[in-house]
Amino acid sequence: MLFLINNPAIAFILLVVIGFTVLMGTKIFEELKLNNALSLKQKQMRISNPMKSFKSRIALLTSAALAPVAALVIVVSVALSPQTTPLDSQLLEVSSADEIYEIYRDFQEKMNLSNDYTTQGIRDGMVFERSFTGGFNTFGTTTDGLLYDSVGSSEQNLDTGSDDFSDTNTQVIGVDEMDNVLTDGKYIYSIYENKVQISLAYTTVDGPEVLSLYRTFVFSNDYCDSEQFIPQGMYVDDNYFIIIGNQYNFNCEEYFEEDTRIDAIEPWNWFYWNPSSSNIKVLVFDKTKDFELQDEYLMNGYFTGTRKIDNNLYIITNNRIPFGDEDVDIDYYLSEYEVNGQVTRASYDDVIYIEGSSPNSFTTFYGIDLDTTQVDVETILGDHGYNLYVSTENMYLVGSVYYFYPMVDVIKLDEPVFDSKTAIMKVEIDDGKVEYKGTGLVKGHPLNQFSMDEYNGYLRITTTTGWWGEGINNRLYILDENLNEVAVLEKLGKPGELIKSTRFVGDYAYLVTFQQIDPFYVINLSDPNHPFIEGELLIPGFSTYLQPLNEDYILGIGFGDKYGGTNGLKISIYDISDKSNPFVFDEIIFDYSEFGWASSSVTYNHKDLLVSLSKGIIALPFSTYNWTDSGRSYNSGILVYNINLETGFTFNGYVTHDTDSEEEIYVYKSKFISDYFYTISNKYIKVSTITNTEEILYSTDLIVD
């Protein structure tokens, strides 16, 4: 009723239609009555072929009576059904800031038609819109010199390292992922807070005995320092050592003005809510020249994701446009990058808008050729992405696309006037070049980067719709190279279950769903048109991460306890040699109830896991708190298990850097070089042998004055 009051035109049309239908109904009734009487009369008159026009006439009248109703139903249902035109036809070229304003206003108008509140922050994927009150960081003023203090540069060791060392545990072979601890067989690179440290770890001449801190880069993390830099991760290869970090530009001047007020906001909170802008900074060091800074790249915006393939670095940034600010100047938020002080600003002609996506920010894909410093850019106006998957040939960034009802401008609804789907933006990468290829659509949300996989030109993706109960639908889509749907499996898992982990390996997908019990599914994708569930296993607990060990075994990391619940860390090996009959080959459970508190970062960060079948180990961080009579004690270390695909797991060691200390020494990573096992904490790097990880051979202190 409220709908009709809000839409008087529709109410009037409805009234007319009802009136017409009633009139027609009355007429039909009268006609039926008359002609029935005539028919009966003629039968009484014993006329053998009465009334040949009766049926066709009644059909015509009924159609005429129902036509307006049918037309109204069709119009309303079309109006209330979101458009699903393929997105390829909805690419808009943008040529000016005014056009972006127009796109934004049009989008917001549709979004807010039936709502009194401003919804930008809520609708844009639950991301709060911060108040951007300040200006934009001016490029070219902070690059005349190093941004860090380099500490402890001892004499360079010219001996070589080992070729046998642990790489970052990445999703795709050949596609490197940024991490906080790396090794190249000679050095170990580690980030802790505002320090990036290079430690000499191993040489073929002296082995692990050389373990020592080689260099420390201390970056300023002062909010108001214009040279502030928060390192986020690193890459290393034979030639380059790369540090990627954020540079937030806060409005310190305003803060200090406000500072004298009695109700002044606490500095931390103030800074959190009021950064004026962010830049991504990439520092590229030349390893062959003893870590000399070779190139420096700066990109405006917030960090979305990065990958490195050979000598090409790919970075994705997102720069939100604060449309809520009356004085917003879109020019300031347009993608801009700097290479060694040389500024390049994207023009509006470079911007693509995918219609239906929330035009709240510029998402920019950068391809950087580290050898030539050439930068290739693709900028898309749209929603920020939240899950990045990169194959050797394409980047896939997942965001949202909204579909508005076609008559949203005419019809006023109290309910939201749109539907949304997950949009998968595909950007082709080729030797440092980036090119937008298209956007595909699926229902539901992918859990993480492992929910996607490219294989033989097909993109496979698992998604979940809904959060609770019967409304949940887990799907596996197969999309072709143009991101058109080839096949979809729906209702995966038991009713009410959510996808907890996915891993695609060649022709198969391994999928874990969970609510009360963990079904582990083996899905055959060998025919992309006809995927099917080939095997299923029901076990307590669930895995949040799956990693193939070889064709016959897959490792699962997740939660499980001794009582069939999930209050513990569970490490499992699934035997998948018979795809139709997977079973648990071996498992280890650390019941959290045996500790005051326990946690392992591998349940959410695959890069903290070390798996090596050649060395026969798996290693992962595991930290616990215990409350005793004397207070709280903290233990953090690396759990190491020998892994043998015939005998299963055997305990190797729990490597800590301190035990029951009050000072929290967080051991967060492990690496191996040759036959030696390195563990990295916020204070030390310690080395032992892989066969006896608990016996520390050498140690180096990472604390610098």
Added chain:
Amino acid sequence: MFKLKVSKSEHKIIKERLNLVETINYDYILTDDKELIEEGKINIVFNSAEIIRVTNLLDLIVKGEELNVIGSNEFGQKSVESRNFHYFIVEEDDVFGVLSNTRLLIKTKLYELEELLKHKNFIRISKYCLVNIGKIDYIKPALNSKLDLLLKNSEHLEVNRGYLKDFKKALEI
């Protein structure tokens, strides 16, 4: 007009074979059981082997005696059985009887024809027109409260408001 009195199990099939329409007020009893005859009615007692003959008998009863109307056209004078006329109409003081493919000039006045044919299911639908109910194919109520009659020869006639009541009565509505 008729009432069929046979066993319940056979009632429907016999009724269909006789092409019979039963009415509440009836003059004839049709039955295969002489015990069921009614006083004061015309009772026809038959056995099932005679159904075809009974059907022919019913045709005769309903249609009554043949009544011919004499008219003429360019080919001369004709005597036509009344039930073959679709309608009679007055045009410029002449009365025409309309058949499927031709029309005849009738020398009889329309009101005389009405009187003559009142038991032959002809009904007056306007001051100038007398229609054969048996030749109406379809009745279409018009928006102006008149009725539009589609005849079996595809011609249309209109029932004027003044004759509507009698027309409906003739259909026994």
